[in-house]
Amino acid sequence: MTTDVLIIGSGGAGLSAALSAKEQGADVIVACKSLPNNAQTCMAQGGINASFDINEIDTHISDTLRSSHGLGSEQMTRTMCENSAIAIEWLASIGVPFSLDEKDNLAKRFMGGASQKRTYYAQDYTGLKILHTLYDNCLKNGVIFKNERLLLNLIVQDKTVQGATFLDITTGEIEAIYAKSVVIATGGYSTVYHGFTTNGIGSTGDGIASIIRAGGVASDLEFVQFHPTALKKSSILVSEAARGEGGYLVNSEGERFVNELAPRDEVARAITREINNGKGVFLDLRHLRREKLTELLPQEMKLCRLHEGIDMATELIPIKPAAHYTMGGIEVNDSLETRDIKGCFAVGECSNAHVHGANRLGGNSLLEIIALGRMAGINASKFEPKTTAKNQEQLLKDKHFISGVYNFTNQINFYEKREFLGKILYHNAGVIRNEIGLKGVLAAVRQMQKEFTFMGISDKSKDNNTNLVEFIEFGNTLEVVEMLLVGALHRTESRGAHYREDFNSENETFRSHSMFWKEDGVLCASFEEAK
Amino acid sequence: MIKIKRFDRKKEPNSVTMEYPITEGLNLLALFYKLKSTLDPSLSFTGVCRSGVCGSCSVMVNGKPTLACSYTPKSGDLIEPLDYHPVKRDLIVDKTKALHTLNQAQTWIHKTNNIPRDTQNLHRIERQSNCILCSSCFASCPVMAVNSDFLGPFALTRALRYTTDSLELQPLDTLTAIQQNGVWDCTLCGECTAVCPQGIDPKMDIMNMRSKSVQNGFDDPTLANMSFGFDFTQGF
Structure with a gap:
């Protein structure tokens, strides 16, 4: 099987790349390990950041860089933020039903760490609606899907990608899909914290592992964002809105121990310290009363009942922090091409485009997969390999x-x-x-x-x-x-x-990226100063 | 104990029903995972997000399509693969044909209007765009038993979502695509509405698509086929 652009992964990043590569006239195959819409993107509720004028863009950049703690690239962050308005206008034009304000303009809200309102949303289903609209447009534009294909390895010769090998899960056959260029969009690796992640079951870092085996480079993998409030037994996410609406965090002695509205990492650490001291930690929403909870947090009420057997209007909700988003990933340059493997691009949570640094700003993950996803598709479609050899x-x-x-x-x-x-x-x-x-x-x-x-x-x-x-x-x-x-x-x-x-504490000598690669099957690592 | 209907086309007999213990406090999908990792690694099923938005874990529970991640199993439950989908193995089904209905119905915006939506228009498509493509409605639809070419409920709901969208300048394209084996083939039994985990009402959407079709000049074949015992062409 041969195509121009092979895209691995069918979340928001993969499908955005597929559509933009197709717009450039390339033949595109999307290979995914389950079905196209069974991707982590559908779980993103909060929204997508976008900035429309120079002032907004500048604040967006500075908020993102502050959150990155010195590891965000100003250049890439600027590229992402400057393309954010185009990204959201494009999504709206292809049909994403964004929520509207009272004047029928796109509605926006605040998210944590933002100094301006810039997060656009589609009810509580922003990721779901974006993903499905992208899928509908892929069908419209004749993108070919190869479903239930598990990525095994990249096919690389002379440091240039030629395609990838897959397990066809349905038949059990091993097959190669050859391509002029490849876009890896396989998602993050939060599921390595098995039993302690808000992610679905498939976020096992398949793309990152494949790049390392193929002689490429990954970076900053130690940076994992933990969400403070996941249900204790199932690790299902209880939205930040629960604390935003006035929920308390209490320990098993009934004491409050942290400002509930502090940044995610601070709250997660405070909770972990309580747990490490042998105490249970609970989210207490009882004082908000049933009527208000039914109106404000219907999804959360349902999830608590189903997964924990808890009625949040009358009972404390047992919680723990859980792995939620992974900032590290495949090391890419400013064109999203992977280091040391030509013609291979990576985008979305599997990549490290240096836009999140040491911590991600809320609402930037959906922005990254759309704005940079489209960029990856365009760059991949323009790549011309020197040979069309097919290494067997x-x-x-x-x-x-x-x-x-x-x-x-x-x-x-x-x-x-x-x-x-x-x-x-x-x-x-x-x-x-x-x-x-x-x-x-x-x-x-x-x-x-x-x-x-x-x-x-x-x-x-x-x-x-x-x-x-x-x-x-x-x-x-x-x-x-x-x-x-x-x-x-x-x-x-x-x-x-x-x-x-x-x-x-932060140490200036570590304002640098950790880099990982393999030599003769042995893992090597070093630090590289941040730009 | 619950019963799971298992299927392996290479085994003889290829279908058996097996009993498995329930673990208190686990939903059905979590139970599947527990059984697979501790008791029988060959138990085959699908499930990704665990929280009701990816649409991958629907199965029949006592004859009713249900998201495994959103259901607490009870003793005696019978779990089977989704109806009207070819079974690949155990609870894994082939959704290719079901998903292909979206291509057939052309559920997308064909040509974009540059005037943005207003709130009123948005509210008319919001619920329909909450669909997670779990195929529960498809598996509940009795029309599938008599007409396997029927487009089915989720494609028709999506057709309504796009033809109603004020961004779409060419709604006739989708409307034309759903006349054959589409809106008129539904029996309006409402099974799809009863099983949708997202509270979508495909039956109502299909009724609205019928009105829309007639408004746009398509014939209502259910009227043409109706006979009241009179032959109007002969006069009285």
């Missing part, structure tokens, strides 16, 4: 690997390891970190990497084998987590979402 070697290697997996001994249950890893990562490389904890988890991860071939699958079916899919995702998890831990260990300071209790 990777395909053969991957066929060999997958058939090998069927013969792994399966003496160790990887599901147990996945659960254990999620737990130790959360407690030692989560909201509050220190050297001993990080070293301990890193040792455990390296042990699991050694044990990988003793794990395996017990479902030996060829077709529709989700046991195999989850096993490969776990392999990717182990790749990504190693980098996350090495970064967190070597960054002996606290900055943005990365907090070390043994180095609890």
Whole structure:
């Protein structure tokens, strides 16, 4: 199979890239591991930031850079913010039903960390409505979808991408899709914190792992944003609106212990300290009374009842912080091309375009996937490879690997390891970190990497084998987590979402990006000064 | 215990119903994951977001399409794959044909009006654009049993969403696309409305699409087929 532009991932970033590449006249294939709309984008409720005049753009840039704690690139942030008005106008023109104010203009609201109202929304379903509108437009424009394809590896020769290999989950066959250029839009890696994330089950950093295996570079993986209020048992998100409307955070002794409206990372740390001291933490909304709660937080009421068996009008809601968004990712240049692999672009949560730095400003993630997503599609469609060679070697290697997996001994249950890893990562490389904890988890991860071939699958079916899919995702998890831990260990300071209790302040010498790559299969890391 | 109808086309017999224990406090999707990771890794199902917005985990629970992530299992429940979708394995179904109805119905804006919407117009399409494409309505639709080419409820709701949108300058394109095996083939039984997890009312949307079709000069074939025992052409 051959195309001009291969896009891997069908969230907002992938579909924006697909549409803009198509507009340029390129043939486009979108390959995704489930169905096109089953992407993390649909879970974004809050909204999308946009700035319309020079003053707004300047404040947007300075808010974003402040939130990035010295790691945001002014150039890329400017590119994103300057393209924000075009992005939202484009979305509106293709049909996204944005909410309107009383004068029938697009409605906007404040989000945390913003010094101006600039977040546009479509009820509480901003991400869902954007994603589905993009999908409808992809159908209109004849974008080809290859559904239920799990990315295995990039096909790279002479440091230039030629396509990628996939497991066709339905048939169990391994296939190659060759392309003049590739856009990776596979989403973040919050799900490595298995059991402790607000994300869906598929955010396992597949694209990041593939870039590392292909000789590319990833960066800043230690920066993970934790949302303060996820339900204790299920990690389902309880929106910030619950605190915005006047909800209290209390510990098991009934004491309030933090200003509920402080920035996310501060609140998350305060909650974690309480939990580490053996106390439970609860969101208390009872004083808002049932009538008001039904009107203001109907979704949250339903989720609490369903996932926690709690009536928020009469009971305390047990909560914990949970991994929510990953700032680090595939290292890209100002054209979104990946470092060291030509013709390969990355965009969205899987990438590190240096627009979020050490912490992301609310409303910028949807903006990034649209504004930079479109840019990635255009740049990818313009890329002309020097040769149209089709290296078969990777395909053969991957066929060999997958058939090998069927013969792994399966003496160790990887599901147990996945659960254990999620737990130790959360407690030692989560909201509050220190050297001993990080070293301990890193040792455990390296042990699991050694044990990988003793794990395996017990479902030996060829077709529709989700046991195999989850096993490969776990392999990717182990790749990504190693980098996350090495970064967190070597960054002996606290900055943005990365907090070390043994180095609890920002250190100017670390105003730099952690970089990760592999040489002869061994992980290498260094710091590179931020621009 | 719950019962799960399992399917593997390579096994003989290819379909069996198996019993599994319930874990208190887990919704059905969380239970599937627990069973897969602790009891039977071959149990096959789909589910992504865990919170009711991605539309990937719908299954039949006691004959009714239901999002697994939004349902608390009860002892004796029978879980089956979605009706009217080819079964791939266990609870995984092939949604290709169902999703293709969106291509057939051309549910998008064909040509954009440059005048933005007003609030009134927005309110007429807001609920319809909450659709998560879970295919529950499609699986509940009895017309599928007699006409597998029927476009089905979610495509028709989406057709209403776009033809009503004041941004669309060419609503006739979508309207034309839904005349055959579309708006007139629905029996207005309301099953789709009853099962929608997003509170969308495809039955009402289809009735509105019928009015819209007639207003735009399309014939109502249900009238043409109606006979009251008189032959008007002969006069009295």
